[in-house]
Amino acid sequence: MTALRRLTVMEAKLFLRDPAALVMALAFPMLLIVVLGGVMPGFRTPVAELAGLRPIDIYLPVVVAMAVATVAITTLPTTVAGYRERGVLRRMATTPVRPAKLLGAQLLVSVAATTLAVGLAVAAAAVAFRVPLPEHPVRFLGVFLLGAAATFAVGLLIAALASTGRAANAIGMLVYFPMLFFAGVWTPGPMMPGTIRRLSDLTPLGALSQAMQASWAGDAVRPLHLLVMVGYLTVVGALAARLFRWR
Secondary structure, three states, X not given: OOHHXXXXXXXXXXXXXXHHHHHHHHHHHHHHHHHHHXXXXXXXXXXXXXXXXXXXXXXXXXXXXXXXXXXXHHHHHXXXXXXXXXXXXXXXXXXXXXXXXXXXXXXXXXXXXXHHXXXXXXXXXXXXXXXXXXXXXXXXXXXXXXXXXXHHHHHHHHHHHXXXXXXXXXXXXXXXXXXXXXXXXXXXXXXXXXXXHHHHHOOHHHHHHHHHHHHHHOOOOOHHHHHHHHHHHHHHHHHHHHHOOOO
C-alpha cells in the first residue's frame, strides 16, 4: 500500500469516527434544500422572468457550490491546522511522508464526502420538489469534480499557512463569505452587475456555480470557467504543497 493510500485510509477513518462532522458534512446540503423548498415562500412558484422555472430549480447548483465551500474553506483548513497545533504534523515530519501526500489525502477524503453530500441533496430535490436532474449528468459531474478540487486547493493553501485551528478558522471565514457572494448565494449570477459578474467569473466558486448551472440546463460550459478552475487547482494546489509547514 502506497503512502498516499495509507494516509487516505487513515483520514477516512478519522472522518467516520466523528459523528457530528459526519452528519453535518453529509446532511447540510440536503437540509438546506429541504428548508429552501419547504419553508421559503415562492421558491416552488414558477417565475415568468426565469422562463417559467421555479427559483429552487436554478438555485440547486448554488447550494452545491455552497456545500463545497463549507467543507473546503471552513472544515478542511481547521482540521489540518489542528494537527499542526497538536504536534501531529511535527511527528509525521520524522517519517518519509511528503507534504503533498498529506494534503492529497485530505483532498481525496474531503472531495469524496462532499460528492456524497451533493448526491443526497440532488436526490432530495428531485424526489421532494421534482427538481429536474441535470440535462448533461456526465458533464455536470466532471465540472463539479473540477470545481470542487479547485476550491479545495484554496482550502489546502489556508491549511498550509495557518499555525493553529483558530487561525485557520479566522482566515477561512474571511475567504468563505466573499466566495459565497461571488457564487451567487445572495444575488444569482445573471442578476449581478457587469463588473461583479466578471469578477465572479474569475473566482473558483463563481466559475463552478456558473459552469454547473450551464451543465444543468444543457448549455455549453464557457471555456473561461474551465480555465479558471484548472488554474486554481494547479497553481494554488502547487503553492499549498510548497508552503506547507510541519510546525
